[in-house]
Amino acid sequence: MSQSPTDHTDDAPPTTWKKGDPIAAEGLPTTTGDSIVGRTVTINRPAAELFAYFRDFTNLPRFMENVVSITPIDATRSHWVVKAPAGRTVEWDAVVTDETPDRVIAWTSEPGADVANSGRVEFRDAGARGTVVTATIVYDPPAGIVGKIVAKMFQREPAIQARRDLRRFKQLMETGEIATGSFTRKQHDEEFA
Amino acid sequence: MRALAWHGRHDVRVDTVDDPEILNPRDCIIKVTSTAICGSDLHLYDGYIPTMQAGDILGHEFMGEVVETGPKSTLKKGQRVVVPFTIACGSCYHCGKHQYSACDNGLPADNQDIAQELYGQPMSGLFGYSHMTGGYAGGQAEYVRVPFSDVGPIVIPDGIEDDKVLFLSDILPTGWQAAENAQIEPGDTVAVWGCGPVGLFAVQSAFLMGAERVIAIDHFPKRLALAKRFGAETINFEESAVYEALMAMTGGIGPDAVIDSVGLEAHGFFVDNVIDQIKKSTFLGTDRAHAIRQAIIACRKGGRVSMPAVYGGLVDKFPLGAFMEKGLTLKTGQTHVQHYMPALLNAILEEKIDTTFLISHRMDLEEAPQGYKMFHDDQNEVTKVVLKPGFN
Numbered sequence: 001m002s003q004s005p006t007d008h009t010d011d012a013p014p015t016t017w018k019k020g021d022p023i024a025a026e027g028l029p030t031t032t033g034d035s036i037v038g039r040t041v042t043i044n045r046p047a048a049e050l051f052a053y054f055r056d057f058t059n060l061p062r063f064m065e066n067v068v069s070i071t072p073i074d075a076t077r078s079h080w081v082v083k084a085p086a087g088r089t090v091e092w093d094a095v096v097t098d099e100t101p102d103r104v105i106a107w108t109s110e111p112g113a114d115v116a117n118s119g120r121v122e123f124r125d126a127g128a129r130g131t132v133v134t135a136t137i138v139y140d141p142p143a144g145i146v147g148k149i150v151a152k153m154f155q156r157e158p159a160i161q162a163r164r165d166l167r168r169f170k171q172l173m174e175t176g177e178i179a180t181g182s183f184t185r186k187q188h189d190e191e192f193a
Numbered sequence: 194m195r196a197l198a199w200h201g202r203h204d205v206r207v208d209t210v211d212d213p214e215i216l217n218p219r220d221c222i223i224k225v226t227s228t229a230i231c232g233s234d235l236h237l238y239d240g241y242i243p244t245m246q247a248g249d250i251l252g253h254e255f256m257g258e259v260v261e262t263g264p265k266s267t268l269k270k271g272q273r274v275v276v277p278f279t280i281a282c283g284s285c286y287h288c289g290k291h292q293y294s295a296c297d298n299g300l301p302a303d304n305q306d307i308a309q310e311l312y313g314q315p316m317s318g319l320f321g322y323s324h325m326t327g328g329y330a331g332g333q334a335e336y337v338r339v340p341f342s343d344v345g346p347i348v349i350p351d352g353i354e355d356d357k358v359l360f361l362s363d364i365l366p367t368g369w370q371a372a373e374n375a376q377i378e379p380g381d382t383v384a385v386w387g388c389g390p391v392g393l394f395a396v397q398s399a400f401l402m403g404a405e406r407v408i409a410i411d412h413f414p415k416r417l418a419l420a421k422r423f424g425a426e427t428i429n430f431e432e433s434a435v436y437e438a439l440m441a442m443t444g445g446i447g448p449d450a451v452i453d454s455v456g457l458e459a460h461g462f463f464v465d466n467v468i469d470q471i472k473k474s475t476f477l478g479t480d481r482a483h484a485i486r487q488a489i490i491a492c493r494k495g496g497r498v499s500m501p502a503v504y505g506g507l508v509d510k511f512p513l514g515a516f517m518e519k520g521l522t523l524k525t526g527q528t529h530v531q532h533y534m535p536a537l538l539n540a541i542l543e544e545k546i547d548t549t550f551l552i553s554h555r556m557d558l559e560e561a562p563q564g565y566k567m568f569h570d571d572q573n574e575v576t577k578v579v580l581k582p583g584f585n
Contacts, residue, residue, distance in 0.1 A: 181328035
């Protein structure tokens with residue numbers, strides 16, 4: 001079933017392919033799963049600024065709705081706590097697998113993760129339009145009952161979640177804040193809880 | 194505070210609700226001094242717009258006094274401002290090109306999903322106009338939270354009364370952009386469908402841009418009389434056949450540019466309109482669009498179509514063949530209000546443009562539900578309702 005990337009004669013990014021093996025084509029580890037999500041957004045700020053903000057993983061919970069906390073362990077490893085349905089959380093340690101300053105940051109979960117996953121974010125200079133940011137995430141929904149709950153989040157949600165998270169990242173970088181339709185502080189706190 | 198809230202079709206009420214608070218650094222809070230009911234508010238009133246929730250505060254034409262500012266707001270307490278109905282960040286690529294209604298960041302991230310699916314990309318936020326435009330509380334209230342207050346609101350000099358500048362918030366720039374989108378050349382004949390506020394401002398703007406003749410089309414005698422006041426010729430579609438009249442009045446050529454400022458509310462005794470209305474009540478999806486069809490058929494070959502009218506979904510029987518064969522150009526879109534405000538404020542201060550003629554009724558905010566009913570039921574007499582908190 002799996003075809004080599006060379007079967008494609010067009011220039012479309014692998015995450016938009018209808019056939020073939022986009023994970024291999026993206027160079028992401030298949031050991032962390034067989035589901036892939038790709039999202040691209042253009043942010044009207046320099047790549048260096050975006051990279052620096054993103055590379056400090058402690059910033060990510062500010063715009064990633066499901067991420068509760070990311071705690072650095074050492075220069076390349078960090079501990080992630082992520083919201084799951086029914087008030088649960090899932091956790092894993094992640095290690096940076098690729099890093100080119102102002103260009104690329106990639107990570108993968110270490111063995112024993114509640115939800116195996118890996119991701120890569122690329123920052124490509126787009127001149128007057130700013131920077132094209134592409135996020136690609138590969139994940140492996142686990143088996144079992146807990147797995148089913150988690151899968152619910154990780155199979156249906158990641159595409160929407162990644163899109164919304166990237167929009168919030170863009171808002172924060174371009175405007176210095178995250179847009180809200182809330183009216184009172186109380187509503188706002190509930191919205192971002 | 195008191196605010197006009199939507200509760201369902203033909204059900205709006207003035208409720209007591211929490212006061213808005215500063216939530217983001219660039220926010221400000223204004224105390225509303227004047228706010229108008231827009232023709233497009235009637236789309237909400239009639240239940241045409243999806244993603245409304247009971248309790249949503251309406252109103253996107255408003256002005257007032259700054260009473261609170263976030264740390265990144267550039268406004269000062271006590272300043273009088275008119276607020277654009279489009280919520281735009283001023284920092285994204287589109288805002289940089291002054292395409293404010295195409296702002297990337299005006300909508301909360303979660304509210305962008307619907308427009309992303311429906312339109313391909315999310316648009317700017319709008320005040321008081323359903324959750325697919327951000328779920329922002331509107332200005333028919335005593336107080337409003339105004340996001341991006343450092344780029345949106347325009348400061349009004351002292352001594353200029355509200356009624357002269359209030360319409361900078363929406364309908365004046367919308368009428369102006371409609372005429373600009375018609376790409377008027379000296380000597381042109383321009384036909385305008387709909388003599389509501391936007392149509393009437395489009396008539397005024399078209400003449401200011403060099404149109405030789407403007408032909409205004411409506412069925413409300415009072416509105417046609419207002420268009421005539423600005424020098425337009427008129428066609429009452431209940432008395433005369435529009436296409437035939439336009440051909441006769443333009444020597445068989447057709448108007449050089451046509452402007453549809455009717456949109457969703459198109460009235461007309463035509464089969465396609467009735468079918469649209471049936472679809473509307475059964476499937477909630479197809480916009481009624483008689484005016485734009487008629488405008489395209491009447492427009493001269495190689496002419497321009499400008500469409501300030503609001504459409505939200507899909508349209509049946511759009512005359513794509515006529516559009517292609519005649520080589521027409523269509524320009525449309527929500528208004529880039531922030532782009533037009535400074536020049537139009539100057540035009541008002543220099544008395545080149547008058548907007549106060551439009552106001553037929555001034556009422557207290559508490560009377561807003563009656564204002565909606567009057568505006569909805571009698572569009573001949575009621576040309577514009579301005580609500581003022583504490584008016585009585």
